[in-house]
Amino acid sequence: MDKLSRRKFVIIGLFILAGLIFIIRLFDLQVLSPVYKQSATNNVLRKVIQYPSRGLIYDRNGELLVYDQAAYDLLVTPREVRKFDTLLLCNLLEITKKDLLDRLKDARDYSPYKPSIIVKQITPERYAVLQEQLHKFHGFYTQTRTLRDYPKKMASHVLGYIGEVSNEMIEKDPYYQMGDYAGISGIEYTYEKDLRGEKGVEYFLVDVHSRIKGSYREGRNDVAAKTGKNLICTIDSELQEYIELLMQNKRGAVVALEPSTGEVLAMVSSPGYDPNLLVGRPRGQNFQLLQSDSLQPLFNRAITAIYPPGSTFKMAQALIALQEGVITPETEFHCDYGYHIGNYTMACHHNQDFNLNGAISHSCNAYFSYVFKGILEKPEFGSVKNGYDIWREYITSFGFGRKLGTDFYNEQSGSVPTSEYYEDNVFKGTRWRVPTINSLAIGQGELEITPIQMANYAAVLANRGFYYIPHIIKNVGDRELDERFREKNYAIINEEHFEKVINGMEKVFEEGGTAYWTRINGITMCGKTGTAQNPHGKNHSVFVVFAPRENPKIAISAYVEFGGEGSSYAAPISSLIVEKYLTDTISYRRKWIEERMLDVVLLDPGTPD
Amino acid sequence: MARRNNIWANLDWVTISLYLVLVLLGWINIYAAVYNEQFESIFDISQRYGKQLIWIIAAIIIAFTTIILEAKFYVFFAYPIYIIFVFLLLIVLIIGTEIHGAKSWFVIAGFNIQPSEFTKFATALALARIISSHNFKIQKLKSMLSIAAIIGIPAVLIFLQNDTGSALVYVAFILVLYREGLSGVFLFFAILAVVLFILSLIISTFTIFIILAVLSLIIFYFLNQRIKDFGFVLIFLIVITSSFWALKILFLPQLNFSVAIMIGTAFSTILLLFWIIRKRLKKYLILIFIFLGALTFSLSVDYVFENILEPYQQNRINGLLGIVSDPLGADYNVNQSKIAIGSGGFSGKGFLNGTQTKFNFVPEQSTDFIFCTVGEEWGFIGTTVVVILFLLLLARLLIVAERQRSVFSRVYGYSVASILFLHFIINIGMTIGLMPVIGIPLPFFSYGGSSLWSFTILLSIFLRLDASRLELLY
Numbered sequence A: 001m002d003k004l005s006r007r008k009f010v011i012i013g014l015f016i017l018a019g020l021i022f023i024i025r026l027f028d029l030q031v032l033s034p035v036y037k038q039s040a041t042n043n044v045l046r047k048v049i050q051y052p053s054r055g056l057i058y059d060r061n062g063e064l065l066v067y068d069q070a071a072y073d074l075l076v077t078p079r080e081v082r083k084f085d086t087l088l089l090c091n092l093l094e095i096t097k098k099d100l101l102d103r104l105k106d107a108r109d110y111s112p113y114k115p116s117i118i119v120k121q122i123t124p125e126r127y128a129v130l131q132e133q134l135h136k137f138h139g140f141y142t143q144t145r146t147l148r149d150y151p152k153k154m155a156s157h158v159l160g161y162i163g164e165v166s167n168e169m170i171e172k173d174p175y176y177q178m179g180d181y182a183g184i185s186g187i188e189y190t191y192e193k194d195l196r197g198e199k200g201v202e203y204f205l206v207d208v209h210s211r212i213k214g215s216y217r218e219g220r221n222d223v224a225a226k227t228g229k230n231l232i233c234t235i236d237s238e239l240q241e242y243i244e245l246l247m248q249n250k251r252g253a254v255v256a257l258e259p260s261t262g263e264v265l266a267m268v269s270s271p272g273y274d275p276n277l278l279v280g281r282p283r284g285q286n287f288q289l290l291q292s293d294s295l296q297p298l299f300n301r302a303i304t305a306i307y308p309p310g311s312t313f314k315m316a317q318a319l320i321a322l323q324e325g326v327i328t329p330e331t332e333f334h335c336d337y338g339y340h341i342g343n344y345t346m347a348c349h350h351n352q353d354f355n356l357n358g359a360i361s362h363s364c365n366a367y368f369s370y371v372f373k374g375i376l377e378k379p380e381f382g383s384v385k386n387g388y389d390i391w392r393e394y395i396t397s398f399g400f401g402r403k404l405g406t407d408f409y410n411e412q413s414g415s416v417p418t419s420e421y422y423e424d425n426v427f428k429g430t431r432w433r434v435p436t437i438n439s440l441a442i443g444q445g446e447l448e449i450t451p452i453q454m455a456n457y458a459a460v461l462a463n464r465g466f467y468y469i470p471h472i473i474k475n476v477g478d479r480e481l482d483e484r485f486r487e488k489n490y491a492i493i494n495e496e497h498f499e500k501v502i503n504g505m506e507k508v509f510e511e512g513g514t515a516y517w518t519r520i521n522g523i524t525m526c527g528k529t530g531t532a533q534n535p536h537g538k539n540h541s542v543f544v545v546f547a548p549r550e551n552p553k554i555a556i557s558a559y560v561e562f563g564g565e566g567s568s569y570a571a572p573i574s575s576l577i578v579e580k581y582l583t584d585t586i587s588y589r590r591k592w593i594e595e596r597m598l599d600v601v602l603l604d605p606g607t608p609d
Numbered sequence B: 001m002a003r004r005n006n007i008w009a010n011l012d013w014v015t016i017s018l019y020l021v022l023v024l025l026g027w028i029n030i031y032a033a034v035y036n037e038q039f040e041s042i043f044d045i046s047q048r049y050g051k052q053l054i055w056i057i058a059a060i061i062i063a064f065t066t067i068i069l070e071a072k073f074y075v076f077f078a079y080p081i082y083i084i085f086v087f088l089l090l091i092v093l094i095i096g097t098e099i100h101g102a103k104s105w106f107v108i109a110g111f112n113i114q115p116s117e118f119t120k121f122a123t124a125l126a127l128a129r130i131i132s133s134h135n136f137k138i139q140k141l142k143s144m145l146s147i148a149a150i151i152g153i154p155a156v157l158i159f160l161q162n163d164t165g166s167a168l169v170y171v172a173f174i175l176v177l178y179r180e181g182l183s184g185v186f187l188f189f190a191i192l193a194v195v196l197f198i199l200s201l202i203i204s205t206f207t208i209f210i211i212l213a214v215l216s217l218i219i220f221y222f223l224n225q226r227i228k229d230f231g232f233v234l235i236f237l238i239v240i241t242s243s244f245w246a247l248k249i250l251f252l253p254q255l256n257f258s259v260a261i262m263i264g265t266a267f268s269t270i271l272l273l274f275w276i277i278r279k280r281l282k283k284y285l286i287l288i289f290i291f292l293g294a295l296t297f298s299l300s301v302d303y304v305f306e307n308i309l310e311p312y313q314q315n316r317i318n319g320l321l322g323i324v325s326d327p328l329g330a331d332y333n334v335n336q337s338k339i340a341i342g343s344g345g346f347s348g349k350g351f352l353n354g355t356q357t358k359f360n361f362v363p364e365q366s367t368d369f370i371f372c373t374v375g376e377e378w379g380f381i382g383t384t385v386v387v388i389l390f391l392l393l394l395a396r397l398l399i400v401a402e403r404q405r406s407v408f409s410r411v412y413g414y415s416v417a418s419i420l421f422l423h424f425i426i427n428i429g430m431t432i433g434l435m436p437v438i439g440i441p442l443p444f445f446s447y448g449g450s451s452l453w454s455f456t457i458l459l460s461i462f463l464r465l466d467a468s469r470l471e472l473l474y
Ligand SMILES: [Zn+2]
Pocket: A335, A337, A338, A348, A349, A350, A363, A364, A365, A366, A367
């Protein structure tokens, strides 16, 4: 025999050795091992996803705004289902037999092996009854989920809501699985990654009756779920509640900022809805109702609605003119029931000369038409078009016509048209004439401003020239606030010009001023009324204000749709907010204003003025 | 020639019978694995079992075609066939379709074809051809290098397709080379390293240590044969080791038990070194070095893996090994598989009765994890029968290979046996938790056309060569 051919014994020995090892191992697994002996009575290993509880949301004073409540899903693994009492299960779940069979068929079509959810969000009470009987239903088991609950029925737009993830979300982020919940709007959406925590997994051994016999390998393979981070938002829930009350039966939006930080103290879009409506099993039905409501309660006007600013825009005009040296506080213009140039007229109510203070406190349209003409036709700018570009650059530095970069879902940029827009649509190659675009002088025309941009504008005035980007979150767990919310953004106006304009804003609350009747004794407010033209009904009442004049604590923008003049609704409501925030109460002498604002109903658009 | 006309009588019908039995058992178990009341007929071609029947019929036609070709054809076209398939591997790397993360598939008219399955027989042919050439000598560097190239090129290309399991199969050719004269040291160290590496990842270092220590003692006994020396070594080891253990209990209660034992043994082994040198038993030094070396190797694999590598690197190594990563818990698939097999007990739950515990979370139940179905439904009896059937086939292949007169046929036959053997140990080892989860099919059993056809071609070429064993091939 060839010497090498003896090596066949080594090789065949290896084969036999491997086979023997296998047979010994199989004997151990299948015949000896007690762990798998147990399994011989059909024990199954079950993987149960542990859903973390979502982070809580508190207001700036530590009041709880959003917490979690337990709910349960019933799942089925179709291949494990045995004959069962359908009637009993239907009664336990409060569904019809046909419904149950349809759902079982869907689950089966999805996968006979993988668990599918049969009934979602069973309440703890119903779950207690179901759990006792569950052993009768082979192949069915439950899984704990958490639902949102709102102890205070408010700030629904700010907080947002959660809903089942869509297919696109699952594709984008593999963390999600069919049936998971995620933030769809508001803080829930923006801070989803912080709030959601991390899913865990637990392995159980279950017996023939689907009863859990214990954890698998003493839980060595389990991964604990990580609770989501708690958020502290900047909302002052008492103030928020009060504003929501004032805005009841009205359409519109109010945003209140803390000028020294950019924190949003309150944000109200009216009409709103009770956030609890979008929780649990009635959610789908309620969502349909809210969505088809003509008053659009789901729409967050404070962030997404666009209105013309009206006369509140006049301070910005004055500041640009002061900065460019077009006027001084002493410069006077004559109002002859308006502003007349060629055959163009901008109507007004006065017949007198105004300096800057008077023009702001009386809201004179003629004065600001002269100012606007002065800026755009400033000789150094060369042309009206060039003057417009420079004017627009000033305006956008106040935060208008662009996204501020807030942490709100679906923030809108609004619009301050570019010179190209007017070139293409208005002048079309002809010479630029200021009167053609004079409506911009008093904040009408093509301007589109959101309420939060307006509140930010009030903060710029309060801070004498800068703002922090408005934001809703103070604190995410242990993470620091985003860098962009901690740096100052400047309007390109020198600080010294602000006092000149603020003098006028203070006069708004003095005798002869447009908001005289809303003054508060002991608090120096600085504000400005406005009227936003509305082609579809009565004009919108607009007001911006900050207070107190020195070291301002609050800056507000208020829009009351169909409210007419700024002085009639937006101003009194704003003054009540200021008083409430600064003194915590409404003084006896102003109670009648509060009552009037609470009682008034302004839901009918009426006819255009 | 009368003989040539009578190929059918010269075919090895023992091998053919074993092949047919395995294929049939595979088909029945695929039926059980994906059994669905809605499609009860085993011939329903909308289901995997129906499709598998089509693959089986096609496989038999392929085998028939392979056998009616001249035996000389395979000898003369060994290199061209090899080159064509290596070329296909290159093509698939560029324009192939990715399935389950491996870019190793051609999708043609709705069929998924994996060229790497077919390079196995092509490589076996090329290897047979080169080893049987006249100027081949395994000790020559040039010969070694050409063998390394023939085996290495397809292995590397398959590895690049991200199909590590299939690439690993090429390790099997070491057995062939060993039979053809490669030094046994290569085989020994290859097996030792692979076994230790895999063991380090799936069982504790301490268990490996115990195994190594016992093995070394046994080897020492057989080499020395003197009860006195053996007894001395044994008692010396036990005394020193247990005194270390006692020291640990007294002074270092926080120290791990197994660590104390290992330190004790390592220390006493070093002391033994001096004794061996003094007693001039130098030839046993090598044994001690192998023992210490193997222990260090497996400790360092373990240590590097657990402590030095970042989790993502661990995942990458698991990926290299083809260990399926399970983001929701370690070895979940294997545990499912072990429970399924274990739950079969001695005699199994019976045909189709295992369905409800069938590792619902193991996605490859009809392909890579088909052995679970055998274990669950046919119990220990069934699994043992399958293991024995494979051993019989492997043994038969070696017997047939050894009766060849031509080196070409013998090398090819050994290649067939070695490839089947590697698939056998990796696949079954994986399902019973003795191997990491490496996704390669169980020959003839697993669902899938490509793998069934490639094993069929592999085997039937050998049958054809064997049928002509009395002719002079080369
Ligand atoms: Zn006027």
